[in-house]
Amino acid sequence: MAVPAISLPAKITPSKHPQFETFKHRLLRIADAGRLSGAISTLDLMSHRGIPADLLTYSSLLKSSIRSRDLHLGKLIHRHLLHSGLPLDAIVTNSLIALYSKCGDWDTACLIFDQMGANRNLVSWTTMISSAARSNMERTAIGMFCEMLELGFIPNEYTFCGVIQACSSSEFVWIGLVVLGFVIKTGFWREDVAVGSALIDMFAKNGDLCSARKVFDGMLVRNLVVWTLMITRYAQRGCGEKAIALFVGMCLDGHEPDRFSMSSVLAACAEVGSLQVGKQLHSLAIRIGLALDVCVGCSLVSMYAKCVFGGPMDDSRRVFEGMPEHNVMSWTALITGYVQSGHDEEALELFGEMIREGEIQPNHFTYSSILKACANLSEANIGEQVYAHVVKSGLTIVNFIGNSLVTMYAKSGRMDEARKAFEVLYEKNLVSYNAIVDGYLKNSNSEQAFELIHQIQGSDFGASAFTFASLLSAAASIGIMGKGQQLHAQLLKSGFESDTCISNALVSMYSKCGNIEDAVQAFQEMEDRNTISWTSMITGLAKHGHADKALELFHSMVAAGAKPNDITYIAVLSACSHVGLVSEGRKHFQSMKNDHGIIPRMEHYACMVDLLGRAGHLEEAIDFISSMPVKPDALVWRTLLSACRTHGHTEFGERAAREILYQEPDDPSAYVLLSNLYAMGGQWGKVAMIRSGMKEKSLNKEAGLSWIETEGNIHKFHAGDTSHRRSEEIYEKLDELATEIKRLGYVSDTSSVLHDVDDELKEKYVWQHSERLAVAFGLISTSALKPIRIFKNLRVCGDCHTAMKFMSMVAGREIILRDSNRFHRIKDGNCSCGDYW
């Protein structure tokens, strides 16, 4: 249908009415102050008295209604404009387009734009393109940009901003690169801050921080907004150190930080975990009068929470209490801080306080954090009560609340309920899938997990950098390297491979799948390394038993100026403990506190106990525990108990078990470790007592499970399993192996068998352990050239470890076993752990 074009008047005759100037002045004042409700009555009064307003006034009023996104008032002004009978010029028509498109009435905007016909100018096109880009109609925006070019319009810096924004979506980045060619020719990217910002954002959103930085460095003019943008993107992409460095550069360049840049750099600082930098930023915020800003306040609360690593929340609390007013965000920031730093009970208390005060209603973020606290505490019952509140507030369709519910059930081991919550989710996203997959993995149901991973790949989430990172971590946790390699190949085509998060996920995937060589390669190929990259590599090397290389890499990390965090130190300490470098470990533990200001968490203390205990320094381990400034938790005692079991120290072992059971009376692992310890010493009476105690409490030892991937399928085995379709062949292979390795001198060590039964039966028990079934299956079903990769949910048993060394000799195959603790690379009768594990 042809739409008649609006004809423009040759000249607008100015109003001659004596009161015109007075009213015009009043209207412009109203528009300036944004008090638009008065404008309509003034317009009414003017039309009543026969005083026409002019187009300039209407434009100002429209601009003001656009600024406040007030479509209702904008429409009233539009109606007045039509009644005035003034012939509309391009300027006021463009303002109308902007009004409707920015307020979400896209159809009306299009109608007005269509009616303009030949009178459309560059501003009309630009308005439409920018609005489409902002409303997630990237395809429309790009289509209009092309149409505009065909009509002969030359885009200016405003137009480029709009179209570049549209190209930020990963699907259209390739068009963005074509547009970049244009922009480079015009020089806009260097001279115009908005074009530069749009480009930086396009690259940053697609994970290419290097190109974003190149644009930033090439810009001739930089204002606070551009600096802030670059700082924010670094912070969001896990490059906290760079964000902080840039913030310093910004201040040196003479820009005083505002609430935006301050909030972002605080987030960066939280990510890096540097309390020292955080405190400096806090005092800067106080000096320049930003500390009382709500936004900055929230960032301070969460910065302190993240930087103390589970230590006291005093600083966060003080900032919160010093805030002049509280809103739902500040409450949520504090509650989330408590949850993130492991103070789940306090988080629940605070939530109760918030509800009791009743002035501020929790929102979806608050609920999500509280559900997480319930998950951590395995308090599914309280969680259900919280969820009742969610239902009442009508927030059930908020995706991540549903996800938190799934996580909560999954963490409490209630997988049926988790699955139900997952199935009824209003919208399933990757986080939902990750929550349920993770639940299945933790509860040893790899088939269900694997099936869901297939579903994820078949779904149309659209591959984003985040998708890849999640899929890689799913592949890593279950150990399906085939899937991980497929993802790696897809990544190379997708253009995400330069994303630091992705590269980190690749390093971790390869190392968790037992392929340390490819992990090292992925690490070496990285363009940008952050704390997580270094930490992942150090962890990988440590788990694979390359403690020397792990420590060497740690020194390179520090030399390269990257800042180790609490997790880095867990890797470093565990590297020392895996090879028994006791004094080196002690040194690192001191340096962590003294040189890097990292307050040790329970995990660090447990690492130290592990280091001392494994090396047989049990007395020192006990002394170390007594000297701890915080009350040792069950993890610390469990670590000691495990060391006592290794070294057969019954007295300390009993003490450790008492402490564990005092804190966690239903912990099956304490019973199992203790009964293993008694079994080692042949104290069968005590073993029987423990077992009957467990039976009374109906506690079950976590079942040992091993699995192996062949051609994308997971084959899972439990001890004595006969359910596999090739079970007969598997047992035949096992028998064959048994004969051969006994000839080579293998003698079965049955001390890990709990039962007081005769030796022959014990031998049968260990011989059918899940890891051996998996190895036998690997031998009959995989190529002789590749290593056999086995995964086990618990620690490998001593006898299986010995048997596998013999098996690697007779079969001439390398066996790579990942147990719950580390990797064992077994070749020609030797294991990379050096039998120290």
Next chain:
DNA sequence: TTAGGGTTAG
């Protein structure tokens, strides 16, 4: 007198 860029909590 019309068109463009940045912020906190999951």
